[in-house]
Amino acid sequence: MDLFDPMRWQQTLANMDMFWEGFGFTLRVVLAGLALALVLGTVLGIFSTTRSKVLHAINRVYVEFYQNTPLPVQVFFMYAAGPLILQRVTGASDPVRIASFTLGTLGVGLYHAAYISEVIRQGIESVPRGQMEAALSQGFSRAQAYRYVILPQTFRIILPPLCNQALNLVKNTSVLALIAGGDLMYNADNFVSTYGYLQGYVMCCLLYFLICFPLALLVQHLERSSSRTPRRRRRAVAAQAGQAAGGEA
Amino acid sequence: MGVFTATNVAFMLGGFVKTIEISALSIILSVALGTVLAMVKQYCTGRLRVLSVIASAYIELFRCTPNLLWILFVYFTVKGNDVLISVLAFTLFTSAVMAEIVRGGLNSIPKSQFEAAQSQGFGFFQSMRLIILPQTFKLIIPALFGQCTTVVKDSSYLAGINVAEFMYTSKVIMATTTSLDQILLVYGFIFLLYFALNFGISLAVRRYQRSLVAA
Numbered sequence: 001m002d003l004f005d006p007m008r009w010q011q012t013l014a015n016m017d018m019f020w021e022g023f024g025f026t027l028r029v030v031l032a033g034l035a036l037a038l039v040l041g042t043v044l045g046i047f048s049t050t051r052s053k054v055l056h057a058i059n060r061v062y063v064e065f066y067q068n069t070p071l072p073v074q075v076f077f078m079y080a081a082g083p084l085i086l087q088r089v090t091g092a093s094d095p096v097r098i099a100s101f102t103l104g105t106l107g108v109g110l111y112h113a114a115y116i117s118e119v120i121r122q123g124i125e126s127v128p129r130g131q132m133e134a135a136l137s138q139g140f141s142r143a144q145a146y147r148y149v150i151l152p153q154t155f156r157i158i159l160p161p162l163c164n165q166a167l168n169l170v171k172n173t174s175v176l177a178l179i180a181g182g183d184l185m186y187n188a189d190n191f192v193s194t195y196g197y198l199q200g201y202v203m204c205c206l207l208y209f210l211i212c213f214p215l216a217l218l219v220q221h222l223e224r225s226s227s228r229t230p231r232r233r234r235r236a237v238a239a240q241a242g243q244a245a246g247g248e249a
Numbered sequence: 250m251g252v253f254t255a256t257n258v259a260f261m262l263g264g265f266v267k268t269i270e271i272s273a274l275s276i277i278l279s280v281a282l283g284t285v286l287a288m289v290k291q292y293c294t295g296r297l298r299v300l301s302v303i304a305s306a307y308i309e310l311f312r313c314t315p316n317l318l319w320i321l322f323v324y325f326t327v328k329g330n331d332v333l334i335s336v337l338a339f340t341l342f343t344s345a346v347m348a349e350i351v352r353g354g355l356n357s358i359p360k361s362q363f364e365a366a367q368s369q370g371f372g373f374f375q376s377m378r379l380i381i382l383p384q385t386f387k388l389i390i391p392a393l394f395g396q397c398t399t400v401v402k403d404s405s406y407l408a409g410i411n412v413a414e415f416m417y418t419s420k421v422i423m424a425t426t427t428s429l430d431q432i433l434l435v436y437g438f439i440f441l442l443y444f445a446l447n448f449g450i451s452l453a454v455r456r457y458q459r460s461l462v463a464a
Contacts, residue, residue, distance in 0.1 A: 068447035069440050070402035072409075073416055077436050084429040167313070174315035178409045185317055192325060201322045205314050212313035 003198055012199040015191055022187030023207050029104035029173045029183060030211070034166055036109030037116050044113060045120025059117065066114035072175050075107040079179040100180035104173055112169045119165065123158035160222040167215040171208070184208065252431050253438075257422050264418030265442055271332060271414060272401045275339035279400075280393065282340060283347025288377065290348065291355050304348070311345035317406050324410040331412040335404070343400055350392045354385035394454045398447040405443075415442065 002008060044062055047055040066074070082103075083095035090096060127150050135145035177185035188204030191197070286304045293301040311319070316339075323338040358381055366376035386393075405416040419439050423432055 064448065064451075065440075065444070068398065068402075068444045068451065070405040070416070070443055072405040073436075073439055073443060076408075076416070076420070077440075080423070081429065081432050081436060084432070088429060171313075171315040174317040175406075177317060178406070185315060185321075188318075189321055192321075198322075198325060201318060201325065204318055205310075205322075208314045208318065209310070213309065216309060216313055 003202070008195075008197045008199050011195060012191070012197060012203055015195075016203075018187045018191055019184065019203055019207060022182065022184035025101070025182050026170075026173050026184040027211070029101060029108065029176070030170050032101070032105040033108035033112070033173065034169055036105060037112035037165070037169065040109065040113035041116025042120055044117035045124070048117065048121045049124045059121075063114045063117055066111055067118075071107060071111045071172055072178055074111060075103060075175050075179060078103055078106060100176060100182045103180060104176045104183065107175060108169050108172050111172065112165055115165050115168075116162065119158050119161045122161075123154045126157050127153045156226045160219055160226055163215055163219045163222060167212050167219065170211050170215070174208075252422055252426050252435060261415065261418045261422055261438070264413055264415040267332070267413060268401065268404050268415040269446070271335045271339065271407070271412075272397070272404050274332075274336045275343055275404075276397050276400055278336065278340040279343035279347045282344035284351050284382070286344060286348035287351035287355060291352055292373075308345045308348050311342040312349070314342075316342050316403050317409065320406055320410060331410075334410075335407050335412050335414075339400060339404070343396070346396055346399075347393070350389050350396065351385065353392070354389035355381070357388060358384055391454050391458055394450055394457075398450050401447055401450075402443070415439065 044059050048059040050056070078098065082098050086092070086096035086098070087094065131149055131153070132145055135149040136142070140148065173183055174185035176183040177189055181187075181190075184204060184207055188200045191200035191203075286308060289300050290304040290308065291301075293299075293304070319342050320335075320338045323334055323341070327334055327337060362380055362384070363376060366380045371379065404414055407414050408416040408420060411417060416439065419435055423435050426432065
């Protein structure tokens with residue numbers, strides 16, 4: 001069978017540069033996209049817990065738009081219309097080229113910010129108000145109450161779904177292969193269409209697995225340790241974990 | 250003359266119908282296969298443990314690799330009708346996600362339900378079908394439908410292998426114009442339709458969740 005043909009594997013291994021180059025590019029997009037998603041997601045998440053109606057509305061519109069439209073369409077849009085829009089705005093003579101790295105970072109960053117903001121919101125809302133009141137009544141200052149009472153509980157709840165989002169973000173960077181490319185998926189696909197060897201996809205699969213599997217193990221570990229919380233909260237945590245799995249892409 | 254002529258709109262909507270067809274078929278098959286995978290992973294112990302390990306490996310493999318990879322993979326290896334290829338690819342990885350959702354549900358059913366069923370003389374499959382699975386599905390419906398929106402959204406990846414779903418047909422129409430205004434209008438149309446479909450699903454889920462809380 002072709003899949004076990006040593007000659008084809010040799011050819012694939014001889015082209016590893018291509019794969020590592022894509023791997024490095026994907027990693028850079030992941031890091032930049034994750035940073036953007038975390039910052040923007042946290043800000044948007046906090047928006048939804050304030051009393052301001054305007055901030056609330058901004059959060060809702062953003063989250064609903066990004067969660068209910070496909071990432072490939074969003075990225076296609078930035079890829080196809082972005083340069084023309086920039087040309088019109090800046091008055092340049094030609095469409096303004098947007099680098100693949102920028103498209104990837106903005107694409108996954110903006111998309112996952114919507115999911116992360118929901119995680120942050122649920123985390124903040126899941127700590128009962130009484131906790132703060134109890135801490136204050138025991139003589140904690142507000143900062144101390146956050147440090148010792150509120151935040152440890154929040155983190156315990158949001159860490160598993162946050163890591164799950166990071167995992168999905170890694171997988172979603174492959175959307176770049178549909179456009180300008182340069183990422184792991186794109187390079188692997190290039191290899192396969194050049195040589196016609198399925199080995200390229202197998203190698204690509206291994207490399208993605210290399211990034212994602214440790215993340216998946218981390219999610220499992222965190223879920224287990226957060227389910228060691230008191231019995232009453234267990235159902236809520238399980239429900240959230242289910243939703244996080246449901247919010248897959 | 251704009252791109253929104255009757256023929257063009259009909260062509261794009263044809264793609265939208267295909268998007269729904271592919272998504273619906275993939276979801277039905279994935280829920281079925283995912284349920285089997287979850288039960289194998291959860292209950293195959295003792296001599297059958299190897300099956301449980303295989304199911305776990307399957308789930309981890311597809312959860313840890315991008316969907317697009319499997320779409321390209323299936324496109325490269327399987328020759329056939331484009332709906333068939335699409336549904337096959339989507340069922341491969343969506344069933345892994347569905348399996349995790351179902352397993353989450355199975356985990357939250359108290360063990361006593363199982364013991365009670367067995368004490369009443371139900372066999373394994375009977376207690377599964379009549380007692381355990383109905384309760385499980387009731388719990389996981391929100392997560393299942395959440396995954397449906399993901400499938401609908403991810404189906405736009407199929408534009409990458411030239412399956413004539415909504416994203417693809419819209420791109421074909423957009424290629425006929427260079428005017429930015431026309432392109433923006435078409436994108437507005439694409440976003441609107443995807444949004445309407447997914448938001449509709451989300452609203453239905455939210456209503457269902459509220460009815461659970463109220464009950």
